Amino acid sequence: MCTKWAEKELGTLEEMAEMYTPEQIVFRLKRRGYYRTVSAVKNKLYSLGYSTRPVLDNYSCREVAKNLCVPPTTVVNWVRQGWLKAKKRCANRYQVKSRDLKRFFNNPPQPIKHRIAAIDPQVVRYLVGSSRQDRCS
Helix, strand or coil, X not given: CCCCCCHHHHHHHHHHCCCCCHHHHHHHHHHCCCCCCHHHHHHHHHHCCCCXXXXXXXXXXXXXXXXXXXXXXXXXXXXXCCCCCCEEEECCEEEEEHHHHHHHHHCCCHHHHHHHHXXXXXXXXXXXXXXXXXXXX
16 A cells, blocks of 8 residues: 655655664654655655665675675775775774765776776665755756
8 A cells, every 4th residue: 555645744754864764764754653664765765866875874894895796805905905985993894984985986996997887876876875966966
């Protein structure tokens, strides 16, 4: 069964789109009296041009690797070579910010430029999100 999105519900969704995960949005909608599944929220966010991940997200190298279909050691090597900026969380764990991933995808290092260019643009959008300016242009 498909229920039409109410204007207030859409307003709430757009308010939260760049700050919360779909799971968090579902929880907050439920507290306001709206009942949507996580997949319904993801689909609506996508149709409105938002990422299903918040823009302010941080990723582990493993998460980045999983989405890019490369081994985690590859992403760790990119970090160690200075190609991808990341913050060290502990001995061999790094945290990559969405904005640093965006910078990496927009200006990849020459040795792997062809490899980065072959990545599905939807995967890149999922990881880095899209800012309001990107959606309006």
